[in-house]
Amino acid sequence: MRPFDYIRADSAEAATRQVADGGIFIAGGTNLLDLMKLEVMAPEALIDINRLELNQIEETEDGGLRIGALVTNSDLANDTRVRRDWPVLSRALLAGASAQLRNKATTGGNLLQRTRCLYFYDRAMACNKREPGSGCAAREGFNRILAVLGTSEHCIATHPSDMAVAMRALGAKVETLKEDGETRQLTLDELYLLPGDRPDRETVLEVGELITGVVLPARVDGRQTYRKVRDRASYAFALVSVAGIVAMEDGRIARADLAFGGLAPKPWRDAQVEALLVGETPSEALFNKAADQLLAQARGFGDNDFKLLLARRTLVSVLTELTETRT
Amino acid sequence: MQTNVIINGTQRRLELDPRTTLLDALRHHLGLSGSKKGCDHGQCGACTVMVNGRRINACLTLACMHDGDEVTTIEGIGQPGNLSALQEAFVSEDGFQCGYCTPGQICSATAMLEEIRNEWPSHVTDDLVGGAELTNEEISERMSGNLCRCSAYPNIVEAIRKAAGKGA
Numbered sequence: 071m072r073p074f075d076y077i078r079a080d081s082a083e084a085a086t087r088q089v090a091d092g093g094i095f096i097a098g099g100t101n102l103l104d105l106m107k108l109e110v111m112a113p114e115a116l117i118d119i120n121r122l123e124l125n126q127i128e129e130t131e132d133g134g135l136r137i138g139a140l141v142t143n144s145d146l147a148n149d150t151r152v153r154r155d156w157p158v159l160s161r162a163l164l165a166g167a168s169a170q171l172r173n174k175a176t177t178g179g180n181l182l183q184r185t186r187c188l189y190f191y192d193r194a195m196a197c198n199k200r201e202p203g204s205g206c207a208a209r210e211g212f213n214r215i216l217a218v219l220g221t222s223e224h225c226i227a228t229h230p231s232d233m234a235v236a237m238r239a240l241g242a243k244v245e246t247l248k249e250d251g252e253t254r255q256l257t258l259d260e261l262y263l264l265p266g267d268r269p270d271r272e273t274v275l276e277v278g279e280l281i282t283g284v285v286l287p288a289r290v291d292g293r294q295t296y297r298k299v300r301d302r303a304s305y306a307f308a309l310v311s312v313a314g315i316v317a318m319e320d321g322r323i324a325r326a327d328l329a330f331g332g333l334a335p336k337p338w339r340d341a342q343v344e345a346l347l348v349g350e351t352p353s354e355a356l357f358n359k360a361a362d363q364l365l366a367q368a369r370g371f372g373d374n375d376f377k378l379l380l381a382r383r384t385l386v387s388v389l390t391e392l393t394e395t396r397t
Numbered sequence: 398m399q400t401n402v403i404i405n406g407t408q409r410r411l412e413l414d415p416r417t418t419l420l421d422a423l424r425h426h427l428g429l430s431g432s433k434k435g436c437d438h439g440q441c442g443a444c445t446v447m448v449n450g451r452r453i454n455a456c457l458t459l460a461c462m463h464d465g466d467e468v469t470t471i472e473g474i475g476q477p478g479n480l481s482a483l484q485e486a487f488v489s490e491d492g493f494q495c496g497y498c499t500p501g502q503i504c505s506a507t508a509m510l511e512e513i514r515n516e517w518p519s520h521v522t523d524d525l526v527g528g529a530e531l532t533n534e535e536i537s538e539r540m541s542g543n544l545c546r547c548s549a550y551p552n553i554v555e556a557i558r559k560a561a562g563k564g565a
């Protein structure tokens with residue numbers, strides 16, 4: 071690890087200024103320290119935000135929840151309200167990492183974790199995300215785990231979070247504090263950028279902008295599930311994942327909020343897929359049409375071609391589960 | 398920089414380079430070599446310790462971030478002649494071969510049994526709202542953050558079941 075100054079922030083305002091002066095926030099540290107050990111990241115100063123009062127889960131006036139940025143993945147997954155009313159979020163969190171990591175990982179850090187692209191981690195290889203302009207070794211390399219949607223000629227990395235996929239399906243909003251004291255709310259769609267020709271820029275957050283929390287809207291009717299397909303049954307990143315919230319009315323689909331992980335540089339959601347399902351009677355043919363829509367623009371890069379079929383099968387399976395009549 | 402940590406019940410003052418991980422502080426600065434360095438990247442669990450009662454990977458956290466925290470390592474869980482129920486069960490059920498992952502397995506399992514008592518669900522729990530039974534499937538899922546290179550998994554699961562039966 072390269073040397074750095076360690077500064078414990080005692081207020082959110084101070085923290086944003088300290089980062090604007092050349093530092094980086096550290097929360098759980100489970101992603102940042104990993105990357106610093108490999109010198110993929112080498113910040114001059116670590117601004118430790120763990121002492122800030124951002125570790126509460128509070129109910130909002132309209133029946134939703136405000137989750138502090140420092141709430142750990144364990145505390146969020148195990149919150150009785152989340153387990154009862156936003157189960158897709160508990161499920162996504164419990165499917166991620168290990169119990170040890172979830173005890174340290176935070177809500178803000180999980181949203182901003184970096185890609186697991188092997189070449190991003192390997193400083194001997196070309197990677198536009200790590201070193202803009204150096205090229206992308208993954209396109210022609212081992213790209214089995216990488217993206218099939220939203221890619222660019224410069225980067226085909228995926229966003230690895232499970233939690234963010236559930237939050238995207240739930241329509242969560244991220245709350246931030248900027249260095250100038252201004253606050254704002256961003257949907258997850260607004261938060262994350264597609265790689266385009268600047269894969270090193272992953273979010274719209276400005277230098278020093280602190281995530282203070284995430285707001286979940288009130289619970290909605292319907293069944294919720296998070297399906298994660300991976301190389302081993304536990305403790306592995308998603309190859310494909312689907313967060314689904316589906317409600318039925320008189321045998322027809324009344325709501326289909328769907329978000330996808332493992333496929334794209336950000337948690338993916340496609341309004342046209344949902345529009346195609348709502349109002350229809352469930353059938354395998356319909357689910358396949360939804361998959362056609364989801365994958366209309368998708369393309370593989372060799373090793374990851376299998377994700378197209380895997381995404382289709384996972385979506386069909388999730389929709390079948392969420393729409394079948396229970397006896 | 399200076400950090401005060403309570404290690405296994407004793408207040409310890411550390412003077413460390415901020416780069417020092419909690420794991421290196423324990424092993425190199427406090428002589429507590431029970432916690433092991435396997436991958437040093439949070440992937441194997443050999444470094445598992447408990448901080449304020451929760452299991453974490455000591456390799457992926459800096460010692461200076463733990464000022465005022467209570468850390469429990471394998472040395473604090475039990476000592477020869479005064480073993481915890483889990484430590485005894487790992488011996489009687491042969492829950493290891495080379496033994497390198499064992500301190501991490503035992504720290505992890507100690508915290509895991511507490512999580513079950515607190516009715517925390519896991520990825521394989523059917524009902525998120527009710528509690529979970531200590532089935533083999535639940536143990537495997539909950540212990541998936543601790544790898545065993547010798548693959549002593551069946552006996553590790555047996556040891557945990559045995560200790561849990563005794564109210565470890």
Ligand SMILES: Cc1cc2nc3c(=O)[nH]c(=O)nc-3n(C[C@H](O)[C@H](O)[C@H](O)COP(=O)(O)OP(=O)(O)OC[C@H]3O[C@@H](n4cnc5c(N)ncnc54)[C@H](O)[C@@H]3O)c2cc1C
Nearest residue numbers: 097098099100101102166167175176178179180231232281
């Ligand atoms: C072996 C292993 C397996 C894993 N498996 C999974 C998995 O299956 N699924 C999954 O989803 N994740 C997985 N993870 C990743 C894990 O979820 C992340 O490392 C964790 O969520 C990051 O949170 P943190 O608080 O530790 O972040 P940190 O490492 O502290 O920070 C990560 C980034 O976020 C920034 N940051 C943190 N908090 C804020 C804030 N409040 N405002 C602005 N910026 C902030 C930091 O500056 C840094 O750039 C795994 C990790 C490991 C090591």
Ligand code: SF4
Nearest residue numbers: 187197198206225226
């Ligand atoms: S896919 Fe993105 S992260 Fe991976 S090597 Fe290419 S540019 Fe780097």
